[in-house]
Amino acid sequence: MLLAIDIGNTNIVFGAFDSSVCLNNWRIQTDPLKTADEYEVLFRSLLTAGKICRTDIEKIILSSVVPALVHPFEEMLTNVFEEATIAIVSPNIYNKLPIKILNPTQIGTDLVANAVSAFQKFGTNTMVIDFGTALTFTTIGDKAQILGVAIAPGLRTAVGALAGKTAQLPQIHLTPPPSVLGENTVHAIQAGIVYGFTGLVDSIIERTQSELNQKLTIVATGGLSSVIAPLTKNIKIIEPMLTLEGLVQINSFL
Structure with missing residues (x-):
């Protein structure tokens, strides 16, 4: 059994896989200040509740865009899964992958995992849009x-910045409002963020296709993909597990 772990800036997502089948998956909040011991307690309890036996985990593959958590996680994983081998996604392994990475030190390992999974599923001329802490294309x-990659602030990042810099604007739940003409503060922010980002997404897709003179297969992933994708003109495919599935694919090439 393989445990795939993606440490992002906002959430840590991990799943237990038997071959390519996900048996269970979890999402916890990222906290760079937590110790290896604290993460160990979380992992042990979640795996037990999810009926995953720790001794069945033979391999672990780890992707992290939070450098401060790599060492604590290595320590924690060694304690929890004593017999498992641990692979960390880094530029050192990119030459083994089925895709070419033109600037390996300048791209997040999560985006590489997304790209590997999308390439395996949909082939070339594909764009992956990840609705995470950052919105990436x-x-x-x-x-x-x-x-190449285009990066914009993620939706929750934008809302957080807006609420943090203004005295009277609250944090809100990101769903499409009844109208783009917001009649109260919450609907006004939802209109600006949800519909504004919908336009941003379609614009980046269309500019990229125009620059390449090529129609692309568009694949969305990440926590808010299900909110924005149905509102766009161009996104037809949503793959919520794309990053973890990409890590499973990467593991097969190591």
Whole structure:
């Protein structure tokens, strides 16, 4: 059994896989100040509740965009899964992957995992849009290369910045409001963020396709993909587990 772990800036997502089948998955809040011992308590309790036996985990693959958590996680995973081998996604392994990464030190390992999974599922000329802490657009060209990435603030990041810099604007739940003409504060923020980001997403997709003179397969993932994707003109595919599935694919090439 394989345990795939993706440490993001906002959440840590991990899942237990038997071959390519996800048996269970979990999402916890990222806290760089937590110790290895604290994460160990969380992992042990969640695995037990999810009926995953720790001794069945033979391999672990870890992706992290939070450098401060890599060492605590290595320590924690060694304690919890004493017999498992641990692989960490880094530029050192990119030459083993089925896609080419033109600037390996300048791309997050989560985006590489997304790209590997999307390439395996949909082939070349594919764009992955990840609705996470950052909103990222990763494009795979016709020669299986990651051609480039566009990055914007994520939706929750934008709402947090708005609430943090204004005295009277609250944190809100991100859902489409009844109208783009917000009649109260909550609907006004929802209109600006949800519909505004919908336009941003469609604009980046269309500009990328125009620059490449190529129609792309558009794949959305990340926590808020299900909110924005149905509102866009271009997104038809949502893959919530894309990053973890990409880590499983990467593990198969190591």
